[in-house]
Amino acid sequence: MRRSPSPTDRRALQVTLTDQGRDVVDRAVAAGVEVQQRMLAPLPAGKRHQLEGLLRELLAAVASPNETGARTLEA
Structure with missing residues (x-):
């Protein structure tokens, strides 16, 4: 996660995901989908x-x- 000053509001920070953060999110989503598929497979x-x-x-x-x-x- 990267924090940087907002270009439009000095009181705020912009928070963005780094490449590493995006990789973590991608892996977590894939793991969640896999679990859902396994849970629903018997239906x-x-x-x-x-x-x-x-x-x-x-x-x-x-x-x-x-x-x-x-x-x-x-x-």
Whole structure:
């Protein structure tokens, strides 16, 4: 990770990944995908698609704030 002064705001720092940091992130993402694939492998394709749909629904619900600004799931 590299920290440098912001060119537009003297109070802020810009944080960027170094090449080494990008390599670490790439390896971590690949490892995470591998674990997910192993966990889901026993499920039939239909069940995997059903789970994917439910997870997308859950993600959409928590990504959208309600009228009070809270991010909650509604029954």
